[in-house]
Every structure is written in structure tokens, then in C-alpha cells.
Amino acid sequence: MKRYGIIFLLLLTGFALKAQNQSDNILAGDEAMKAKNYSLAHMYYDAVVMSIFDLHSIKQLTKIWQENVTLRTDMSSTMRRCYSLLDDAAKIMQDTTSIQLLVTYYTEGIATAKNNEMAESWQQKLDEIRNPTITMTRQNGLPPPKDPKDRMQFFIGYHASTIAPFGFQVGGIGKTVGWYVRFHSNLFFQSADYDCVVFKIKDDNYLRIQELEDKEEGVMYRNINTKQTQLIGSAGIIYKIHPNINVSAGIGYWDRKYYREYIKVEDSGNNIPGTSGWAKDTNSSMNGVAIDLDGMYVFNGRFYGSLGACILNFKYVYPGIGVGFYF
Numbered sequence: 001m002k003r004y005g006i007i008f009l010l011l012l013t014g015f016a017l018k019a020q021n022q023s024d025n026i027l028a029g030d031e032a033m034k035a036k037n038y039s040l041a042h043m044y045y046d047a048v049v050m051s052i053f054d055l056h057s058i059k060q061l062t063k064i065w066q067e068n069v070t071l072r073t074d075m076s077s078t079m080r081r082c083y084s085l086l087d088d089a090a091k092i093m094q095d096t097t098s099i100q101l102l103v104t105y106y107t108e109g110i111a112t113a114k115n116n117e118m119a120e121s122w123q124q125k126l127d128e129i130r131n132p133t134i135t136m137t138r139q140n141g142l143p144p145p146k147d148p149k150d151r152m153q154f155f156i157g158y159h160a161s162t163i164a165p166f167g168f169q170v171g172g173i174g175k176t177v178g179w180y181v182r183f184h185s186n187l188f189f190q191s192a193d194y195d196c197v198v199f200k201i202k203d204d205n206y207l208r209i210q211e212l213e214d215k216e217e218g219v220m221y222r223n224i225n226t227k228q229t230q231l232i233g234s235a236g237i238i239y240k241i242h243p244n245i246n247v248s249a250g251i252g253y254w255d256r257k258y259y260r261e262y263i264k265v266e267d268s269g270n271n272i273p274g275t276s277g278w279a280k281d282t283n284s285s286m287n288g289v290a291i292d293l294d295g296m297y298v299f300n301g302r303f304y305g306s307l308g309a310c311i312l313n314f315k316y317v318y319p320g321i322g323v324g325f326y327f
Contacts, residue, residue, distance in 0.1 A: 022048050026057060038064045038071060046078045053089065055097055058082045062101060065110055076111075083111035090122070099126045152178070157324015159184070161310045164230040169322065171238065173246065178238035180248060182292065184310075186230040190259045196279035198223065198260070207262045209279055222271060225261035227278075230254075232290050232310065244299075250292040254312045258284035288313040294320065302326055 029044035042064055045057040061082055065075055083105055089098035099122050105112055106119035154172040161167070164184035171180030196207040205223040213219060236250020257280060264275035294308030306322040 022052055022054070026054065029057065029060060033060060033064075038068050039074075042071060042075060042078065046075075049078065049081055049085065053085045055095075058086065058101065062104065062110065066108070079111035090125075094125075094129060096126060096129055099129070153326045155304065155324050155326045157304065157322055159306070159320065159322035159324075161232075161318045161320035163310070163312075163316075163318040164232055167232075169324070173238050173240060176240045178240070178246070179235070180238055180250065181235045182233070182250065182252070184230070184232040186228070188227055188229050190227050190229060190257070190278060192259055192278040192280040194277070194279040195282045196221075196260060196262070197283055198281060206265075207260060207279060209262065220265040221262040222265045223260045224263050224271070224276065227259045227261070228284075229257045229259075231256075232312075234290050234292050236292055238296070244297060246296040246298070246304075248292065248294045248296065248306075248308075252290040252292070253287070254290040255287040256285060286313070292320075294322070296322075298326075 025044045025047045029041045029048070032038070032041035032044060041060065045061050045064075048054050048057040049061065061075070061078060065072060065079055083102075086098045086101050086105070089095040090102055103119050103122045103126065104110065106115045106122065108114070152172045152174045154170070156170045157168065159167045159169045159182055161184060164186045166187050167182065167184035169180050169182040172178050194209045194211050196209045198205055199208060200206065207221040207223050209221055212221070232252060232254045234250045234252025236248055238246050238248040240246050259278050260281050261276060261278055264272040266272055289312070291311040291314070292308060293311070294306045296304050296306040298304045303325050304323070306320075308320045308322075310318045310320050312318070
């Protein structure tokens with residue numbers, strides 16, 4: 001009995017010394033990696049994986065293989081050993097880290113031939129282990145659920161420009177690309193029965209209203225007030241360049257109507273009460289293309305603020321600002 005006890009003690013001591021030796025090799029390998037002495041690091045990590053299954057050493061050896069092409073010939077047998085250990089751990093223990101490394105090995109052709117089908121197969125296995133719902137949906141013939149990060153988020157907000165301070169926009173954005181629709185107005189509305197053009201006599205602006213002049217020759221109309229209506233509608237795409245930063249560009253239509261209030265003038269130059277009305281200034285009214293360019297910053301994944309510009313007819317530029325929230 002005493003003899004067995006001595007043998008057990010000797011074995012236990014041997015295992016302890018071996019474990020200590022492997023621990024020392026790992027530490028030495030890590031120090032060599034810090035010093036970027038990859039050849040020495042390979043030697044220490046190789047001693048570890050030839051004796052035990054150590055994921056840390058396998059990861060470091062894989063990193064050396066990826067970053068140092070000149071050492072690959074010397075590392076061939078080591079990497080085949082790593083591949084074998086990973087394959088056993090993946091198949092027997094279903095270790096997720098080992099599976100992830102196998103995907104890398106098959107994708108890059110490390111210690112085995114490149115095989116995209118095997119890489120996809122192991123990636124699918126990894127997804128099923130990490131998310132059992134995927135396994136259930138596949139067994140039931142259903143498509144796997146979308147990652148919440150990939151789902152489209154919708155937003156709504158207020159948007160204004162200096163030319164049309166009242167507006168709103170709605171849209172949505174997925175993982176990288178989205179869309180928006182935007183509408184602006186200055187909330188001024190007016191109508192007119194006649195068209196007019198402006199001319200000047202001395203210091204006063206006068207209007208020429210052809211339809212009224214045809215009815216009464218020699219009549220004069222003075223411009224006493226002005227009003228313009230602005231309507232802008234546009235749509236465009238959004239692109240996510242950073243988790244919190246989006247840029248957008250869009251195109252749309254712009255319409256401006258310019259109205260002038262007129263009043264009939266006596267020959268003496270005095271206004272005639274009760275003769276006022278509104279006419280559309282055909283020279284100042286215009287419409288055309290509207291182009292949006294914006295940058296958007298997202299706060300806490302829920303709220304956003306944007307700055308940009310609205311370019312009308314490729315000529316007039318007006319700054320814009322927006323705020324809103326995702327839902």
C-alpha cells in the first residue's frame with residue numbers, strides 16, 4: 001500500500017511539474033509576442049500544443065501564421081496539430097471558439113485546403129449553438145430570425161430650411177442603407193385672379209396687369225404688399241458610415257409663387273380705396289429641381305439631429321436643420 005502511495009505521489013509531482021512547464025512556455029510565448037519575436041513565440045507555443053490542448057496558444061499561433069508569411073514553412077506541422085485539436089474540440093465538445101477558428105482555417109486555407117462549403121457549414125453550426133432559435137426555425141422550414149441590428153428602424157422628425165421653416169420627414173434605415181421622404185413649406189397660401197409684371201415709376205413700384213388694362217385703358221396699379229408661397233417635396237437615400245453617423249442625398253421638386261397686392265391709382269397718384277386685389281408676379285415665380293444633402297447624428301440609438309442644405313435649381317443654397325426620433 002505504501003508503494004502505491006509513493007507511485008501516486010511521483011505521478012502527481014510529474015503532472016504538476018509538466019503543468020508548470022506548460023504555463024511557463026505560455027508566458028514566455030506571450031513575452032516574445034510583445035517583443036514581436038515571432039520565431040521564438042512559435043517555439044514556445046509549439047511546445048504547448050504538442051502536449052496539451054490550449055486555445056490561447058492556438059490563437060497566437062494562428063495570428064503568427066496570418067501575419068508572418070516567412071514563418072509558414074517552419075510552422076506547417078504545428079498548424080496541422082492545431083487543426084487536428086480544433087477539429088476534435090469542435091466535433092466532440094462543440095466548443096464555439098474552436099468552431100470559429102475552424103471557420104477561419106477553412107476560409108483562409110490554414111493547415112487544410114480552402115473550402116468555402118466547410119466554412120459555411122461550421123459557421124451554420126456556430127450560429128445554431130449560439131442561437132437555438134435558428135435551429136428550431138430551420139427544422140420547421142422557416143427562415144431564421146433577423147438580427148435586431150439588421151432590422152429596419154423607422155424615424156419621424158421635424159425638418160426646416162431658411163426658405164421654408166415648416167416641414168417634416170419620415171424614413172427608415174437598415175444595417176447600412178435607408179430612405180426618407182421630406183416635405184417643406186412656409187405655410188403662406190395665396191391665390192390670384194390675374195398675372196402681372198412689375199415696372200417702376202420714380203420711387204414706386206407699379207404693376208402691369210394686362211387683363212385689367214384691356215378693360216380700362218390708362219389704368220395704373222401700385223404694388224402695396226407682397227407674399228410668396230414655398231412648397232418643396234423630396235425623397236432620397238441614407239447611408240450609414242458609422243453606427244452613429246448617417247449621410248443622405250435626395251432629389252425633389254420646388255415651387256415658389258410670388259404674389260403682389262395691388263391697388264388702383266388715380267391720375268393724381270392717390271390710391272383708390274376698395275380697388276385692391278392680388279396678382280401673381282410671373283417673373284418672380286419659379287419652380288424646378290430641389291437637391292438635399294444632409295448629415296445625421298444619432299443619439300443613444302433613439303434620437304437624431306441633422307444639418308445640411310437644400311439646393312434649388314442648382315443655383316440657390318439654403319441651410320437646413322432637423323430633429324427627430326426612431327421608433
